[in-house]
Amino acid sequence: MYPQLLAHIKRYVALTPQEEQxxxxxxxxxxxxxxxxxxxxxxxxxxxxxxxxxxxxQYHITNKLAEQIVQFGLESWWIxxxxxxxxxxxxxxxxxxxxxxxxxLLTESNRIILSKEVPVLESYFRVMMQKSFxxxxxxxxxxxxxxxxxxxxxxxxxxxxxxxxxxxxxxxSYLGFTPQFLSRIRAKKA
Amino acid sequence: MYPQLLAHIKRYVALTPQEEQxxxxxxxxxxxxxxxxxxxxxxxxxxxxxxxxxxxxQYHITNKLAEQIVQFGLESWWIxxxxxxxxxxxxxxxxxxxxxxxxxLLTESNRIILSKEVPVLESYFRVMMQKSFxxxxxxxxxxxxxxxxxxxxxxxxxxxxxxxxxxxxxxxSYLGFTPQFLSRIRAKKA
Numbered sequence: 001m002y003p004q005l006l007a008h009i010k011r012y013v014a015l016t017p018q019e020e021q022x023x024x025x026x027x028x029x030x031x032x033x034x035x036x037x038x039x040x041x042x043x044x045x046x047x048x049x050x051x052x053x054x055x056x057x058q059y060h061i062t063n064k065l066a067e068q069i070v071q072f073g074l075e076s077w078w079i080x081x082x083x084x085x086x087x088x089x090x091x092x093x094x095x096x097x098x099x100x101x102x103x104x105l106l107t108e109s110n111r112i113i114l115s116k117e118v119p120v121l122e123s124y125f126r127v128m129m130q131k132s133f134x135x136x137x138x139x140x141x142x143x144x145x146x147x148x149x150x151x152x153x154x155x156x157x158x159x160x161x162x163x164x165x166x167x168x169x170x171x172x173s174y175l176g177f178t179p180q181f182l183s184r185i186r187a188k189k190a
Numbered sequence: 191m192y193p194q195l196l197a198h199i200k201r202y203v204a205l206t207p208q209e210e211q212x213x214x215x216x217x218x219x220x221x222x223x224x225x226x227x228x229x230x231x232x233x234x235x236x237x238x239x240x241x242x243x244x245x246x247x248q249y250h251i252t253n254k255l256a257e258q259i260v261q262f263g264l265e266s267w268w269i270x271x272x273x274x275x276x277x278x279x280x281x282x283x284x285x286x287x288x289x290x291x292x293x294x295l296l297t298e299s300n301r302i303i304l305s306k307e308v309p310v311l312e313s314y315f316r317v318m319m320q321k322s323f324x325x326x327x328x329x330x331x332x333x334x335x336x337x338x339x340x341x342x343x344x345x346x347x348x349x350x351x352x353x354x355x356x357x358x359x360x361x362x363s364y365l366g367f368t369p370q371f372l373s374r375i376r377a378k379k380a
Contacts, residue, residue: 062335070331083324086317115313122312123305127276129319134273136326141260143333144366145252176334 002027005050005104008076012127013120022117026110032056032097039095045084047107048125051077054101055165059173060093069174072098074162078128098166148177152185192217195240195294198266202317203310212307216300222246222287229285235274237297238315241267244291245355249363250283259364262288264352268318288356338367342375 001024009015015023029052032038038056039045049056051073058071058079070093073079084091085108106114115122142151152175156163163171172182191214199205205213219242222228228246229235239246241263248261248269260283263269274281275298287293296304305312332341342365346353353361362372 060331068331068334070327070334082320083327086320086324119309119312122309122316126312126316126319129316129323130272130276133319133323133326134276136323136330137260137273140326140329140333141250141258143330144258144260 002029002052002104004052004076008050009121009124013124015118015120019118019120023114023121026106026114028105028107030103030105032101032103034097034100036097037094038097038103039081039084039091039093041092041094042090044088045081045091045095045108047085047105047109047111048078048080049073049095050104050106051075051079052102052104054103055098056095056101056103057098057170058093058095067173069170072162072166072174078132082129082132098170143176148175148181149185151175152177152182192219192242192294194242194266198240199311199314203314205308205310209308209310213304213311216296216304218295218297220293220295222291222293224287224290226287227284228287228293229271229274229281229283231282231284232280234278235271235281235298237275237295237299237301238268238270239263239285240294240296241265241269242292242294244293245288246285246291246293247288247360248283248285257363259360262352262356262364268322272319272322288360333366338365338371339375341365342367342372 001020005027006015006020006023009023030038032054038049041060053075056073056079057069058073058081059067059069062068071079073095079095081091081093081095083089084093111121111125142154146154155171155175168182169179172179175182191210195217196205196210196213199213222244228239231250243265246263246269247259248263248271249257249259252258261269263285269285271281271283271285273279274283301311301315332344336344345365358372359369362369365372
């Protein structure tokens with residue numbers, strides 16, 4: 001049984017003990033070393049990953065051969081390439097462990113089986129997608145309306161612990177500015 | 191009965207005739223004049239809107255008192271302020287008819303009732319949210335990796351009919367550049 005995952009799900013929907021068992025039977029625990037890949041370009045994303053411990057990032061390589069980070073996955077976050085999942089197409093992305101990580105995989109085929117056996121999971125995943133959409137929507141707004149410095153300040157204020165854990169160059173990539181620019185902002189704050 | 195909505199749903203999930211009836215009984219047909227508002231800041235978003243005919247936009251007023259368009263809704267698209275819906279909080283957005291529009295409203299309370307009576311609708315709305323997330327995710331990527339001109343060209347190629355319908359200043363706002371910049375790009379193409 002995976003109490004951390006069950007606790008997360010039960011914040012949104014009720015599960016009977018039997019449903020909890022059905023769910024946990026369909027989950028695979030996977031361990032990744034630092035820098036190991038959960039997903040690589042050209043492969044189908046296997047399913048949705050729930051981070052128990054550790055930290056992962058999703059990124060791709062741009063035309064200019066830079067790493068562009070598009071998402072992070074922290075403890076009790078789900079991460080996946082939804083485009084690969086929904087369109088059944090090979091991914092354009094890497095998902096990689098930044099730290100040694102313990103991760104639960106719910107494969108897409110198991111999610112489909114489970115959605116019949118435990119229908120409330122459809123509601124749970126609908127809410128997860130809705131919240132992910134809202135987060136991405138806010139990010140578009142920040143990119144359209146905030147300066148780089150305002151975006152940094154907002155992020156630093158909202159996720160102080162996260163700022164400590166993530167290497168600076170990854171944070172710069174995620175926020176869409178150069179490591180040099182990030183250094184200047186941080187020097188100004190200090 | 192609303193065949194356009196039913197056709198859209200049946201691309202993703204199967205509905206019995208009885209379920210179709212249950213669904214249509216819970217839908218409200220609303221007509222909006224050009225420039226009329228479906229949603230205004232400070233109000234709760236009532237539910238999800240499905241555009242039958244016409245065109246709507248979602249926008250907010252920035253600190254610099256400019257209109258920032260964040261989404262459009264075309265025929266057979268859903269539009270809503272998901273943040274207001276998922277967090278039960280007043281909206282920060284306007285949703286406004288750009289053209290006279292016929293729109294179906296599925297209120298949030300009716301959606302919750304329906305999700306019990308017609309459980310496949312949870313799957314349908316999960317997929318809708320997943321596709322919306324993917325679209326927003328791609329938009330973040332374009333903003334991080336494409337120049338303004340590349341973004342314009344991609345949009346013009348992907349949605350030629352849409353480009354004809356939407357006033358230029360709205361398109362500029364959505365793409366995040368000034369009307370002057372948009373005029374220059376278009377002059378270059380012509």
